[in-house]
Amino acid sequence: xxxxxxxxxxxxxxxxxxxxxxxxxxxxxxxxxxxxxxxxxxxxxxxxxxxxxxxxxxxxxxxxxxxxxxxxxxxxxxxxxxxxxxxxxxxxxxxxxxxxxxxxxxxxxxxxxxxxxxxxxxxxxxxxxxxxxxxxxxxxxxxxxxxxxxxxxxxxxxxxxxxxxxxxxxxxxxxxxxxxxxxxxxxxxxxxxxxxxxxxxxxxxxxxxxxxxxxxxxxxxxxxxxxxxxxxxxxxxxxxxxxxxxxxxxxxxxxxxxxxxxxxxxxxxxxxxxxxxxxxxxxxxxxxxxxxxxxxxxxxxxxxxxxxxxxxxxxxxxxxxxxxxxxxxxxxxxxxxxxxxxxxxxxxxxxxxxxxxxxxxxxxxxxxxxxxxxxxxxxxxxxxxxxxxxxxxxxxxxxxxxxxxxxxxxxxxxxxxxxxxxxxxxxx
Numbered sequence: 001x002x003x004x005x006x007x008x009x010x011x012x013x014x015x016x017x018x019x020x021x022x023x024x025x026x027x028x029x030x031x032x033x034x035x036x037x038x039x040x041x042x043x044x045x046x047x048x049x050x051x052x053x054x055x056x057x058x059x060x061x062x063x064x065x066x067x068x069x070x071x072x073x074x075x076x077x078x079x080x081x082x083x084x085x086x087x088x089x090x091x092x093x094x095x096x097x098x099x100x101x102x103x104x105x106x107x108x109x110x111x112x113x114x115x116x117x118x119x120x121x122x123x124x125x126x127x128x129x130x131x132x133x134x135x136x137x138x139x140x141x142x143x144x145x146x147x148x149x150x151x152x153x154x155x156x157x158x159x160x161x162x163x164x165x166x167x168x169x170x171x172x173x174x175x176x177x178x179x180x181x182x183x184x185x186x187x188x189x190x191x192x193x194x195x196x197x198x199x200x201x202x203x204x205x206x207x208x209x210x211x212x213x214x215x216x217x218x219x220x221x222x223x224x225x226x227x228x229x230x231x232x233x234x235x236x237x238x239x240x241x242x243x244x245x246x247x248x249x250x251x252x253x254x255x256x257x258x259x260x261x262x263x264x265x266x267x268x269x270x271x272x273x274x275x276x277x278x279x280x281x282x283x284x285x286x287x288x289x290x291x292x293x294x295x296x297x298x299x300x301x302x303x304x305x306x307x308x309x310x311x312x313x314x315x316x317x318x319x320x321x322x323x324x325x326x327x328x329x330x331x332x333x334x335x336x337x338x339x340x341x342x343x344x345x346x347x348x349x350x351x352x353x354x355x356x357x358x359x360x361x362x363x364x365x366x367x368x369x370x371x372x373x374x375x376x377x378x379x380x381x382x383x384x385x386x387x388x389x390x391x392x393x394x395x396x397x398x399x400x401x402x403x404x405x406x407x408x409x410x411x412x413x414x415x416x417x418x419x420x421x422x423x424x425x426x427x428x
Contacts, residue, residue, distance in 0.1 A: 005072055005313045017053060018080045025049075027084045030363065046090050047123065057092040057101070057121050059258075064105055064113075064121065071316035075261040079309075082265025085370075092121065095255065096129040096164050100173055103129075103190065103251045107239035116171060116192060128169035128195070130225060131248065132162045138383050140175070140248070141184035145227060147176035147191055149234060154178075154191055156199075156230040162377075166223035167205050169195050174227070175244050188244030192236040199230035210370040250324065256331050256378050257319065260312045260338035263374060266367060267305050267345045273364065274301065274349040281352075288352060297348045308334065308341045329391050332384040339374035339381060346371050 025046055034042070050056050058067035059074055069077070081087040088094040097120055104117040119125040136142035145158025156176055166172060172193045179187040193200060205221035239247055275298060278289040288294045315330035324331065350357035350364045357364050375381045401408055414421060 005317055007073060007076065011069075011073060011076075014053065014055065015076055015080065018055065018077065021046075021049070022080055022083055022087050026087050026090055029086050030084060043086075043090050047092070050091050055091060057098070059093050059098050060101060060105055060121065064101075064117070071257055071319045072313060075257055075313055075316040078258045078261035079265045079268075082262025083269050088262070092123060093258075097127050098258075099251045099255045100127040100129055103173065103238065103247055106250050107190065107243060107247050109235070111235065112192065112238065125170040126165060126168050128163050128166040128172045128223070129251075130160045130163040130166065130172045130193075131175040133159060134161055137162075138380050140188075140245070143175065143177055143184070143188060145174065145176040146180070147174070147178050147189065149178070152234050153231045154234055154237065156191065156193065156227045156232070158227045159225070160227070161206060161224040162222045163225050164222050165220035166195070166202055166225060167221045171195055172200070172225075173238065175248060178241050178244075182242070185245045186242045189241050190238040190244050190247050191232060192238060193227075193230060193232050197230050197232060199228040201226040201228060208373070210366075210373050252378055256335045257312065257316050259374070259378060260308065260315075260334040263338045263342040263371075264305060264309055264312065266371070267301075267308075267342050270346040270349040270364060270367060271301050271305065273362070274298065274345070274352050277349075277352045294352065297352065301345045301348060304341045305345065308338045311337060329388055332379075332388045335378065336375070336381040336384045339371075342374055343368075343371045 029039075029042065047056070054067060055077070056067075057064075058069050058077060061068040067073075077091075078088075078093075081091060081093075088098070092098075101117055101120050104112055104120075108117055116125065116127075120127055131140065131143075133143055133145060135144065143158075145156065145160060147154045147156045149155075154176075156174060158176060160174070163172065172195055174191050174193050175188055176191060177184075177187055178189040181187070195202075203224045203226060205223050208222055278294050278298065279287055281288045284291075289298075311330070312334045315327055315334050318327040318330055346364060346368045350368060353362060353364065356362060359365065
C-alpha cells in the first residue's frame with residue numbers, strides 16, 4: 001500500500017494563513033493576566049476570522065459545520081495549533097469539546113445533535129467527558145459507575161475524577177455500566193447529563209502540575225465528581241445500550257492523532273528556542289552552537305521530531321484510508337513516541353538556557369509541566385506499548401530451535417541445493 005501525505009496547494013495556503021494567525025494573534029495572549037470575560041471578548045472576533053476562512057470545527061464533516069478535511073489535513077492543522085494552548089479553542093476544536101462533538105456526531109440521535117452538538121459546535125455550550133474513575137484509570141473494564149434504567153429514566157450513581165472541564169461545562173457525557181452481567185466491553189454506555197441535574201456533585205478541581213501560574217482562571221480544570229442518584233431521561237443515552245466502549249474508541253483514536261500533532265507544534269517551538277540560544281549564548285571561548293554536545297542535542301531533536309511527524313502523518317493517512325480501528329498500532333505508537341519526543345526536546349531547551357529556562361521568564365517551564373501529562377492521559381505509555389507489543393507478537397510462532405539457527409539452516413540448504421553441490425564436488 002503506497003503512502004501519500006500530499007495536499008493540494010489551496011490547502012497549503014490555508015496552513016500558511018494559520019501559521020501567521022497563530023503567531024501574530026493568538027500566541028501574544030499567553031502573557032496576559034485576564035479573566036474569562038475579557039478573554040471571551042478578545043477571542044470572539046478571532047473566532048469569526050477563523051470561520052470566515054472555513055477552518056472552524058474542521059474535525060467534523062461539512063454537513064455538521066466542519067471542514068471534512070480528513071485526518072492528514074487535520075494533523076497538519078493541529079501541528080500549527082499545538083504551538084499555543086489557546087489556539088484549539090479559537091479554532092473550535094478544543095478538548096474535550098471536539099471529541100464530544102465527534103462522539104455525538106457518530107452516535108447521537110437527531111434530537112441530541114440539535115440540543116447539544118450544534119450549540120457545542122457554535123461555541124454556545126461547553127462539555128465534559130466523564131469516564132475516568134479513581135480505581136479504573138488505565139483499565140476502563142473496571143468502571144464501577146452504574147446507570148440503572150427505572151421506567152423512563154436512567155439513575156446514575158458513581159465516583160469520577162479527572163473529568164476535564166466539568167466545572168465550566170453545560171453538560172457531561174458520562175460512561176457508566178448499564179449491564180453488569182455481560183462482558184465489560186459490552187456492558188457500558190454513554191449518557192448525556194446536564195451539569196445542573198440534581199445529584200451531580202462537583203467536589204473540586206484536582207490540582208495538577210500543568211496548571212498555568214499566569215492565567216489559572218482560564219484553565220478548564222480536572223474535576224472530581226460524585227453522581228448521587230442522578231436521574232436523566234432514557235433519551236439521553238448516546239447510541240444503543242452497550243455502545244460505550246465502541247464510542248469511546250471512536251472518540252479517543254482521532255484525538256490521539258491530534259494530540260501527537262499538537263505536541264509536534266509545541267516541540268518545534270521549544271526547538272526554535274533551543275537553536276536561538278545556541279547561536280546567541282557565548283561561553284568558554286565560543287557560542288554554544290560550536291559545542292559538540294549542543295550540536296548533538298540539535299541533531300537528535302531534529303531527527304526525533306521528524307520521526308514523530310512521519311509516524312503521525314502515516315497513522316493519520318491510514319485512518320483516512322481504512323479507518324481508526326485498522327490503525328490501532330500506528331495510533332498507539334505515535335501516542336507514546338510523540339509524548340517522549342515532546343518531553344525530551346523541551347528538556348534540552350530548558351537545559352541550554354540554564355537558570356533562565358528554569359524560570360518563569362520563558363514559557364519553557366510551563367511547557368515542561370504540561371508535557372509530563374502527555375505520558376498519562378488518553379492511556380499511559382505502558383498501556384500503549386503493551387498493546388503494540390501484543391499485536392506485533394501475534395504474528396510470530398514459537399520455535400524449539402531458532403529459525404535463524406545457522407547449523408540447522410546449513411543442513412537445510414545442503415539438502416535444497418544437493419544436486420548442485422554434488423555436481424560442484426564431482427567437477428573438482
